[in-house]
Amino acid sequence: MSRAAVSHYPTSWRRPPQIITGRRWRIGIQLGILAYLILAGSSVEVDWQRVMEGLERGQRFAMGFLQPDFASRWGDISRGLIESLTMTLTSTVIGVLISVPIGIGAARNLAPRSVYLVCRAIIAVSRALQEIIIAIFFVAMFGFGPFAGFLTLSLATIGFLAKLLADDIEEIEPGQADAIRATGASWWQLINYAIQPQVMPRLIGLSLYRLDINFRESAVIGIVGAGGIGGTLNTAIDRYEYDSAGAILLVIIAIVMVAEYASGYVRKFVQ
Amino acid sequence: MSQSSNQKAIWRHRTSRQRLMLWFGWLGLVALFVWCWQLMNRETMWFFVLDAPRQAADIGGRMWPPRWEYLPELLIPLWDTINIATIGTIGGVLMAVPIAFLAARNTTPSTRFLRPVALFIIVTSRSINALIWALLLVAIIGPGILAGMVAIALRSIGFVGKLLYEAIEETDPLQVEAVAATGAGRAQVLNYGIVPQIMPAFWGISVFRWDINIRESTILGLVGAGGIGLKLQGSLNTLAWGQVSVILLLILGTVVVSEWISARMRHAII
Numbered sequence: 001m002s003r004a005a006v007s008h009y010p011t012s013w014r015r016p017p018q019i020i021t022g023r024r025w026r027i028g029i030q031l032g033i034l035a036y037l038i039l040a041g042s043s044v045e046v047d048w049q050r051v052m053e054g055l056e057r058g059q060r061f062a063m064g065f066l067q068p069d070f071a072s073r074w075g076d077i078s079r080g081l082i083e084s085l086t087m088t089l090t091s092t093v094i095g096v097l098i099s100v101p102i103g104i105g106a107a108r109n110l111a112p113r114s115v116y117l118v119c120r121a122i123i124a125v126s127r128a129l130q131e132i133i134i135a136i137f138f139v140a141m142f143g144f145g146p147f148a149g150f151l152t153l154s155l156a157t158i159g160f161l162a163k164l165l166a167d168d169i170e171e172i173e174p175g176q177a178d179a180i181r182a183t184g185a186s187w188w189q190l191i192n193y194a195i196q197p198q199v200m201p202r203l204i205g206l207s208l209y210r211l212d213i214n215f216r217e218s219a220v221i222g223i224v225g226a227g228g229i230g231g232t233l234n235t236a237i238d239r240y241e242y243d244s245a246g247a248i249l250l251v252i253i254a255i256v257m258v259a260e261y262a263s264g265y266v267r268k269f270v271q
Numbered sequence: 272m273s274q275s276s277n278q279k280a281i282w283r284h285r286t287s288r289q290r291l292m293l294w295f296g297w298l299g300l301v302a303l304f305v306w307c308w309q310l311m312n313r314e315t316m317w318f319f320v321l322d323a324p325r326q327a328a329d330i331g332g333r334m335w336p337p338r339w340e341y342l343p344e345l346l347i348p349l350w351d352t353i354n355i356a357t358i359g360t361i362g363g364v365l366m367a368v369p370i371a372f373l374a375a376r377n378t379t380p381s382t383r384f385l386r387p388v389a390l391f392i393i394v395t396s397r398s399i400n401a402l403i404w405a406l407l408l409v410a411i412i413g414p415g416i417l418a419g420m421v422a423i424a425l426r427s428i429g430f431v432g433k434l435l436y437e438a439i440e441e442t443d444p445l446q447v448e449a450v451a452a453t454g455a456g457r458a459q460v461l462n463y464g465i466v467p468q469i470m471p472a473f474w475g476i477s478v479f480r481w482d483i484n485i486r487e488s489t490i491l492g493l494v495g496a497g498g499i500g501l502k503l504q505g506s507l508n509t510l511a512w513g514q515v516s517v518i519l520l521l522i523l524g525t526v527v528v529s530e531w532i533s534a535r536m537r538h539a540i541i
Contacts, residue, residue, distance in 0.1 A: 044416050083311065087311055143316060223494065253398045
């Protein structure tokens, strides 16, 4: 081997682009993104003086987060917390109870076509709108308080759980359902012995996950008057009581962390 | 005789002790539910609840027909909303990438100190809703689009970070070993061994989060963080229900379009 042949080998290597291989397309899209960023950035108006004033407030908030004040507003915090927790549990239970039949109805392999379309429409409606917007309407209809929040979260649970459950039922092992059908089982027996055992662990897992989501949402819908700790948080921030706000946020984070560990534990036990 | 006793034996999934515990578990759940229901509804005024169908019919009557003349006024707020979602997503992803590398067990420099810190950042960002972030940021940097963008960015860190670090932990170690065997440095191992493996997941997660952020940014205006929610708040406060229905239809349309775009892009990438 001569040295000249060796020197022809490239000594450096560039990774080829992975998403868009055409060079012209790539540059065009990059330019487009750049133009968008400039255009979007120019529509942001920043009042720097306001930001400077705010930074001091931000510092106070950070201090409040580090030295939270649980004591002076504990009455309000505990009331909001109880409202949030009761709302979370009741809405998850009711939401799951309603979403099971809707989920079965929305599974293409179990339900007749008309039922399937109706159930999928219910799911689409409940998923399309934000919880906050639903909460605004329920507060207008049912008055302030946790009952409106309970209805909001139940509705949101139906959209989430029924969709995932229906998708799950559509993906089950068909052999087991065929085996049960071959014994001459009725529709109810088919659900009970072929479908339910297959989807039950996932249903429980999803319910626990939704419990977690509902708690986090319950901390928000209070801002529009639907009960729960969000209202307390809103008041605390409006009054510039950042130490109480910090305490509330820490409580929320702690409960979410506990819920995450607990749901992992329960899921392991059930399966 | 032994045969008949064999036939009596019925196969059961759980022992009787486990079944008893399960029954008590369910019973406890029902009791807890009843107790929570009573606690929650102690102050509910059932008169208002019974009145709700009439209220709903009333609001529905006011919302129809939508006031379409209002639509041109909504285009700039809609543009702002899309900007909040897009730039917020970009900012969130930029912050989430280093945190994800710190949180993944196979790339973190120290499992003892940096990993728990990164996980705490992820949990914090995930447990606080975008609306609460916006509430805080409006108090700190004032009302406007900037507060919305930062709120969306801070909220996205947790979601993107969590999914990305799980993707990093699931990468194939053989490819990393192969790169390391060529004598590559730490940065080169990351760049040539891990990054190409997580690239599709990264784009998929980012587009998915952008889709979610479009939804979330439509309501940030309720607390003063700019966008179409500001118009919604204004219309609700003046009880202009005809305008509310136009805004809701526009939001619905935007959400459907963004969902379609994100589905197409994810399909193209993965």
